[in-house]
Amino acid sequence: MTQQPPPAGPADPPDGPATPDLPDRVVRIYGELDLSTVPAFAGGFINFGYWSGLPGPADRLLTESDRVRSEEDLYRLVLGTFDRPQGRTALDVGCGRGLGCALALREFGLGTVIGLDAHPDQIARARKANAALLTASAQTSGRLEFVQGAAQRIPLPDDGVDCLFSVEAAQHFRDLAGFAREAARVLRPGGRLALTTFFARTRSAARELPALLPPYTDGLDVPHVVDEVAGTLTAAGLREVRVRSVGDGVWEYYDRYMAQQPELRDDWPRRYLTAYETGLLDYYLLTAGAG
Template identity: 60%
Template sequence: MALEPRIPGQIDTIYGVWDLSTVPAFTGGFINFGYWRDVPRDRPLTEDDRLRSEQDLYRLVLGELGSTEGLRAVEVGCGLGLGCALALREFGFTEVCGVDLHPAQLDRARIVNAGLLAEHPERLRYVRGAAEVMPLPDGSAECLFSVNAAQHFPDLREFADEADRVLCPGGRLALATFFAPGACGVEELPRLLPTYADGLDLPHVVDDVTGALTRSGFSSVRAVPIGEDVWAAYDRWLARTPLRNLWPRRFLEAYEKGYLDYYLVTADAARVR
């Protein structure tokens, strides 16, 4: 019998007991910093703007998967499963499977998306697994995506190997989250941001991410910084929440000092194995 994946202490607390999706930094159940390029910047931000930014980050990532009509997809680190639901509704996948480490998140995902699950029982599902060990067959998806989760992955090479296993030959990977641009970030981020100091977020360097994918056999590996359309507007959002005087606003400082950026990473699985 396979062992249940271990949940690190901070992951267990933040995503289990606290339920990060409910804090004012986020809106509507999504847990990401948002992609704000098409959100107006000449007026105060609204709840609708914040929700749109979170959805648009998913649309940006999913758009990098190419033509998705009729394909199978896996989301790694699905949280409340709202990104899976968006993918199913807007991108024409025949099947979307959300994988998450925390059982409480999966329970919430099944409640939040109960209507869609009832409407499409063969097309949407949520399963428990780690990024490094997914309970999915070899070659079971053409697309794999992840949003605001890879900063938690303890072993990038194992994740890359597992993504390659789960994707069918020629499959496509797209993920977006925050990484250090270089070694200085590894040293400075734990001093500046409590989530790095306590081990919730891991100071991965973006080259380590792309290197892990390349060593696992992916080709056309690319990491594009998109922080210009993330950090400043996200900080504007924080300024209107109860978090306006607390440490989350240091994310913008980390970006401006060159310790952190947000990246869109894409890669293609090998066509022949």
Template identity: 55%
Template sequence: MEQVEMRAAVRETYGPADLSSVPVFAGGFINFGSWRSIDLAGPLTVDDRIRSQQDLYRRVLDAAGPLTGRRIAEVGCGLGVGCALALREYGPERVTGMDIHPEQLERARRTNAELLAASPQGLRFVQGAAEDMPLGDGEFDCVYSVEAAQHFDDMAAFTREAARVLRPGGRLVVASFFTPGTDPENGARLASALETFADGLDIARPVTLVTDALTRAGLTDARAVSIGPDVWPGWDRWLSDQWAPGTWPRNFLTAYERRDLDYYLVTATRPGA
């Protein structure tokens, strides 16, 4: 397999900087959350925040279809707390968490040490890149990724690899943020408003590029559904207790309102039985 190099921003953010330790990502899930079941009118608690992140995972896993007894893999698993949720709540035979960053995998193994000991056949963590997965052909019934695809260097390579490791009839589900249109100035506007796009951590790409890549990879029924209304207002409301209006983290909601950015649930299926 080729060695896929991490960009400097990815290496720092998920290594020494340890984004999972930042209070806005309470619980270690490192996602913006799905807030549709949370009352945004009143004060938000840390429990609300953790639930929003868990609910985003549930939304992804629900979109994958029944997972009982299935083999599933998460691409960009981070601390592996989403893998643990999948194992506890969805009854798969095995969950494989894959991440490109060795420090994240060390944290994942520490965080889930008890679960790994109790279920050595049910949970494992492996190092690998989305574009070059160290996984077997047709090994999985479901491949999913939660808020990691905005970091992937090569979306076409990721979709080819996902198609390869899925069994016939297997399902791919990706939740992440992409641009809703193909305006060539979109990336520049996002970089001017959001540090994560300016420093190269996040990549601005049209959501149609993702669905087109899935189709070219041989997957069928590629669809992208906006879940922005359930993500951006809640994320901004959570940030409002810690970040003042006009600071760059609050610009995610602004970018959404300007139609420069949105959050999507992307699904596709490998054809066959």
């Protein structure tokens, strides 16, 4: 199994996919092919991970436990940008199996966490994976909910959340301006947004990436340019948009982990590290305020 998504499946029926807001490739990857089962994404999370906080010598052999922790630490990096989150309401856009939502409740003391995903299969998996927490939530201070919906049409009322976060999902968004407007709408005055994923560094890099990385050519990802993403958030009314590169804690470690795994290394093309080292791509943390 490679780091790359599984091969494309059969064509959709003539009436189209059951999730019209999503491209066919995204529907397949997060539906029947279930990317969370790919060994490269150990633990059920689906992200490259943030590896800087791992204990021990920097050059030691990386384990599957390290891989899972790196994925959790990426959520911790994002959630750690929120000031005094205890008791507040948070929205996770592109929640996948909802494991980051559970971490947010467990470690950051949020009062309510709403997981939003456009794919119905992901929402079903999130409810199954967090069944115990969902059952117990009515009797505890933390509450958890999963809702199907698109990032550009969030099914929540105006001024409904204090914190909005999204971890490695925005590279799929076709309508980033719509997402930005919706984020500004659902955040209360003084609310905060934190977004992390990989973006192209420049427009020329965005043009080069499809030739290097198949997910940009097969319809899975969009080579958004980081400065344009930041500008889109500002244009939607969010303020104090900040961009921070965190690629030094992502790419080299992930590449080394893949190379050390016998069942993964022969198929690992190392193209994300190449894109990073040649200045085409990086991993970013973007933060902004509302109101």
